[in-house]
Amino acid sequence: MDDKAVLHHYLRSRRADLLAKLDGLSExxxxxxxxxTGTNLLGLVKHVASVELDYLGEVFGRPADRSLPWFDDDAEPDADLWAAADETREEIIELHRFSAAHSDATIQALPLNAVGEVPWWPQERRRVTLHQILVHMCVETAQHLGHADILRELIDGSAGQRPGDPNLSVRSADEWSGHRARIEAAARQAEETARQAAEAAQRA
Incomplete structure (x- = not known):
């Protein structure tokens, strides 16, 4: 794969992983x-889909025919980071898929050195390339996927990208409990050691 194909592959993979964090959960x-600060799973999906539409649409003169009222000047702050009661899960998932398709079309149509402009960035940094924005969106999506990993584990204990994820150690519930207890004990021991060292320094 060439550089564009590699970046596009990682972006597609992280998008799919993020969307999968909603699977099997209640409203x-x-x-x-x-x-x-209110971080929630559906809001993360809404946010990533929304910003990707701008970065891989408007920035390269390819605006989508899609209204995002949570980005209006009079919108409530952070309205892109949570779902109102009248916004359905299906609507947000559809937005995520629409955004991905629109972005994919931009990526496929333009070379990596294609130039765009990010109007909401400071003037001295507004001129960008598709390469730069692809890296930016890979990083942004992966960052929010990390948030979603932690949220999903807090909700129902699910961890890793998928069942049998090779990056996650295989342990029983009791073994995970013991593992966590060892980490807790190490943290408390380190805190006590630091406290004793600080007291010794004060006495010296």
Missing amino acids: YDVRRPLTP
């Missing part, structure tokens, strides 16, 4: 906030 679980 509540895909929407509920699990961090103090």
Whole structure:
């Protein structure tokens, strides 16, 4: 594969992995906030789909015929990061697929050195290439997939990209509990060692 095909492959894979984090969950679980700042699974999918439409559409003069009201000037802050009660899971999944298809068409149509402009970036950084934006979207999607990995594990204990993920150690529930306990014990021991060292330094 050439460089564009490699980047496109990684972007497609991370998109699919992110969308799969919704599988098998209730309406509540895909929407509920699990961090103090409100991070939630369906909101992550909505956000990634929305920004990709801009970065691989508008930036290269290929705007999509799609209204994203959560990006309007009068929209509530962070409205792209959560789903209102009247926004359905199906609508957001369809947006994700629409965004992916529109982005794929841009990637296929343009060479890596194609030039675009990001109007919401500072003036000195606005001129970009497709190569740069492909890297940007791979990183952005992977970052939010990492968030989604943690949220899904908090919801139902699912971990890894898929059942049998070779990157995840195979342990029973009891073995995972023991593993976690060892990490907790190590953290507490390190904290106690640091406390003792600080007290010794004060006495010296």
